[in-house]
Amino acid sequence: MRIEEFRKYDDEEIKHLQEVELMILKDVVKLLEKHDLKYYMYGGSLLGTIRHEGFIPWDDDIDIILFREDFDKALDILNNELPDKYNLVHMDYIEDCFGSFAKVSLKGTIFSRWYTSYVNYETGINIDIFILDNIPKSDFLGKLHHYGYIFCYQFVINSCIKVDMYTKFRTKLHHLFHDILNFIPINRETWKKLLTKEMSFYNYKKTERVVDCFNLCGYMAYQRNDFEPAIKAKFEDFEVRIPKNYDKLLTQIYGDYMKIPPEEDRYNAAPDILDFGEY
Secondary structure, X not given: OOHHHOOEOOHHHHHHHHHXXXXXXXXXXXXXXXXXXXXXXXXXXXXXXXXXXXXXOOOOOOEEEEEHHHHHHHHHHHHHHOOOOEEEEOOOOOOOOOOOOEEEEEOOOEEOOOOHHHOOOOOOOXXXXXXXXXXXXXXXXXXXXXXXXXXXXXXXXXHHOOOOOOXXXXXXXXXXXXXXXXXXXXXXXXXXXXXXXXXXOOOOOOOOEEXXXXXXXXXXXXEHHHOOOOEEEEEOOEXXXXXXXXXXXXXXXXXXXXXXXXXXXXXXXXXXXXXXXXX
């Protein structure tokens, strides 16, 4: 399927989506700040904060990131203290969830993605919470760590869901792998624990560099001291925390990040089903 064949947002729809996601972000930030947990705007949300003082106009999600120590604390806090209108989506809490990062999802809404019909839990409109894990100075060891994550992640995702792939051969191969993983006496929780262990392998000591294992750009190491002390910046109608050296990080991720891309590149595929419920 070509990208132009996916459903596109209309202007009113994406604006409405951003308003709901902003509400979720405010509620999450309120809890994190209550417990002195350090978060940072991340990825496209950090870019939007700097270039647009809010959302990138065509962006359809919000990303924040925490160091592993704060992320683990945040999971427990969010799971116990989020308002009832939210669900915490993470592999530690949902049996067939394969995400190594977390989502805070709004109940009574629908935001369907490719995997939605293959899992037993519902995913509503949400924001993403990513993790910074330690890695050593050596890029060789850092990349080895990254490939170890990818290897372990394949066991998690293939044990959790049974999907139809692009070709009949790949579908049969994946289904066979799924059946084997669910037949052998090693349950999904074991694969998930191995994945977390791999991600946090170097967290026994403080290192100069950190990484977001789930980064869709692949292996990309960040300097720890580029994040703290964080500074405040405007995001829409309230203030958020951003990394101290945001310029260095954004340049590393996007290159000339202040340059507005041409209109044909300002695109996000809308989900097949987007339901705002009462919101």
